[in-house]
Amino acid sequence: MKIISMIPARYAASRFPGKLMQDLGGETVILRTYKATVNTGLFDDVFVVTDSEIIYKEIESNGGKAIMSVKEHDCGSDRIAEAVEKMDIDIVVNVQGDEPFTDKASLKKVIEVFREDHEKEVDLASLMTRIDDWDEINNPNTVKVITDHRGFALYFSRSPIPYPRDKEIQVNYFKHKGVYAFRKEAIVDFYHLPMRTLEAAEKIEAIRYLEYGKKIKMVETDVQGIEIDTPEDLERAKKVWK
Structure with missing residues (x-):
């Protein structure tokens, strides 16, 4: 089974433009992410896939592997699918840049x-x-997920799910972390299937898979990690790095 990792990387992030090129302990965020992914030793190959010449050159000039997207893409899954469609692989893991x-x-x-x-x-x-x-459960920037008894995703939402109408019932809430592992066939199918209304309403790409009957197995982790979405996140990351 050939397993690779793809790191989708946009320069023009809406909340923090250019965040992937910010300095983190002497190297850029995207280069740190690339090196950390390679250093796991889990993958046959690791690529950064990007629409940015700046990010492409940053990876290539530091001995890494990068792919330039041919088309414009609205989401990371589409960017990865374009890159892997003609590759001879079995599984691709999306690591957030x-x-x-x-x-x-x-x-x-x-x-x-x-x-x-x-x-x-x-x-x-x-x-x-x-x-x-x-506060996090109610925060629309935190995507929540509910699963069936076997751990397969039933739905993802920016709203609190399940809604706690009966507050005496103890319910666990789970945040969806944006790390995916795909069968190649699944992500290529995603690329060629049009967005439907639930995904469009929630702005959560994982919903497209559910709307077309794909099965998503959720795995629990207790590692929170640090996502750099804002300048404040970057400062927090710098403290952790030190």
Whole structure:
């Protein structure tokens, strides 16, 4: 089974433009993420896939592997799908470019899903982490996920799910972490399928897979990590790096 990692990287992030080229302990965020992914030793190959000449040159000039997107893309999955469509691979793992503290144990968990999936029932595997803070549960920037009894995703939402109408029932809430492992066929299908209304309403690309009947196996991790979405996140990351 050939397993690679793709790190989708846009320069023009809406909340923090140019964040991937910000300095983090003497190297850029995107280069830190790339090196951390390579250093896990989990992948046959690692690429940064980008629409930015600046990011492309940053990776290539430091001995890494980068791919320039041919088309404009609205989401990371489309960017990855274009890059892998003609590659001879089995599994591709999407590592977010703004998470330089790549956690090997969590990545290993999503890869193991496919090693154990002898019936090839799983189309995607992804990570979730438990959250207890009600501010985060209610925050629309935090994507929540609910699963069935086997750990397959039922739905993703920016709203609190499930809604706690009966507050006496103890319910665990899970945050969806944007790390995916895809079968190649699943992500290529995604690329060629049009967006439907639920994904358009929530602005959560994982919903497209559910709307077309794909099966997403969720894996719990207790590693929160640091996503660099704002200048404040970057300052926090710098403190952790030190």
